[in-house]
Amino acid sequence: MKVKRYIANNTQEAMLKVKMELGANAVILHSRKIKRPGITGFFKRPLIEMVAAIEENTEKKTNMQNEKRIIENHSEANKIEELQYQVGNIQNMLNNFINKMESTDKKNEFRRSELFEKYYNHLLDNNVEKSVVDKIMNIAKKQMSFSSENEEAINKAIKIIIREYLGDISPINENIVEQKRIVFVGPTGVGKTTTLAKLAAKLSIANNKSVGFITADTYRIAAVEQLRTYSEILGIPIKVIYEPEEIGAAIESYKDKDIILIDTAGRNHRALDQLEEIKKLISYIQNPDVFLVISAATGYKDTKSIIEAYKFMKDYHLLFTKLDETSAIGNILNTKILTGKNLSYVTTGQSVPDDIEVANPEKIADIIVGELHE
Ligand SMILES: Nc1nc2c(ncn2[C@@H]2O[C@H](COP(=O)(O)OP(=O)(O)OP(=O)(O)O)[C@@H](O)[C@H]2O)c(=O)[nH]1
Ligand SMILES: [Mg+2]
Structure with missing residues (x-):
């Protein structure tokens, strides 16, 4: 059994890649939208991730002769058993794959919230009032993805939000002629x-x-x-x-x-x-x-x-x-x-x-x- 992951700009392109490489018998195990890498990727259309599998024997057995040979060599019962075995295999693979995907998602989410917490607590430690921290971090969360590769941008974004809140300044204007x-x-x-x-x-x-x-x-x-x-x-x-x-x-x-x-x-x-x-x-x-x-x-x-x-x-x-x-x-x-x-x-x-x-x-x-x- 061969499993491959494809990244494409859209679903059609992903399907085409799968068919070109694995052939028409490939099974799509999973398909989802993912963010493009980097800060600018955040604002662009998402990519499509597609995972497809193909039974390696099937890949090779492209002609009728091979199939015939299997039928000749196996009794009807054996054939059903083998099919059941293969279906079971695909199911296991699918489950493993989904589990793996879910745990990667959870890990990313954890890292994201870890970074969010870090800045949240840092502001609290610096005596920013909780209600103010909530405001700042809510704005930041809407603007940025809290993933570790984004930390520099997150740090800058929070500074800009605070700077905006601090507003204009008004020291003594010495240029005014009135006393x-x-x-x-x-x-x-x-x-x-x-x-x-x-x-x-x-x-x-x-x-x-x-x-x-x-x-x-x-x-x-x-x-x-x-x-x-x-x-x-x-x-x-x-x-x-x-x-x-x-x-x-x-x-x-x-x-x-x-x-x-x-x-x-x-x-x-x-x-x-x-x-x-x-x-x-x-x-x-x-x-x-x-x-x-x-x-x-x-x-x-x-x-x-x-x-x-x-x-x-x-x-x-x-x-x-x-x-x-x-x-x-x-x-x-x-x-x-x-x-x-x-x-x-x-x-x-x-x-x-x-x-x-x-x-x-x-x-x-x-x-x-x-x-x-x-
Ligand atoms: N570390 C530090 N000490 C300062 C600063 N500004 C003033 N001080 C000190 O704070 C103390 C009180 O300063 P004052 O200017 O007398 O304060 P005030 O507000 O006029 O005090 P009252 O008139 O008694 O209300 C003095 O020892 C100053 O030197 C500062 O920016 N940093
Ligand atoms: Mg005084």
Whole structure:
């Protein structure tokens, strides 16, 4: 018994191949559609795989003489026995073949789901929220076949999906002629004052902008001193306000400045009365540009309550600090999706003014997904 597998563009072509090679007596054991190899194959019409068998003796016994000889040599009973034996053989072969096919399919499927699981878990490990991971992986699954030869493309596809979710960025636009009033708000100790100093240095030194500081953080003596130190180093004037109502006059006195950077006291997002003061302060500023500062190391649960606490702000930019303190930065993506607000900057260390950069969605996606491993 001879079994052969044929691959052709369509069923007719496959049948032709079978007939040409095995002759008209060949039996078709199995036929199915299969994907073309490679990434581009995914998008093309499938190929036809056909498995055919032929009894080797039959192949040779092409003339009547041979058949006659069999009849002469065997009694009628023997002939039936032999036929039964042959049918049994074909049946066994067919069963073996189908089993083999099924187990290959299962193996491929297993490998596919193994790769899917790998990326699914990797995103979870990087603090991407489960509901977000589901979204990303569902899109990826629709676009790609999760087979091992596709891993490079899968890795890229997931990065592109994340990059799309991260959306546009909106750092400070220095080209706008109108005066900018930039307010930094956020939880305690996330790096608001340090970030403000980093940006002040960049804007005044690199971009030649005239900058003024206002601090509304008079809760800690050290807080004013902290900003005053930067003010002295950078040669940027500073005004201290004790009540939200004083902000109008402070802004008025900076008429000549291109950019006013306003520092606020860190707020416990669970202390609603403290947030009222921030709300009031923002309401006294005309056309404010608010930056909500969050540490990249904050967990999703806390981020959600921070976002909830600041929901009185209609418009703001997201600014993530301390990327150097965590390798799992998936929460940036979660927060972006949760708020729909644009990313602005990320900070990557304590050093003023160096450790700040404009948020780069490609880079963030690269860090979240990582390179191909093993
Ligand atoms: N590792 C790291 N530390 C940072 C970063 N940004 C700020 N810090 C440090 O975080 C600490 C707090 O920074 P601040 O700028 O005082 O934070 P803040 O949000 O103004 O704090 P409050 O005004 O008290 O709410 C300081 O030790 C900073 O040096 C960063 O990107 N990475
Ligand atoms: Mg501060």
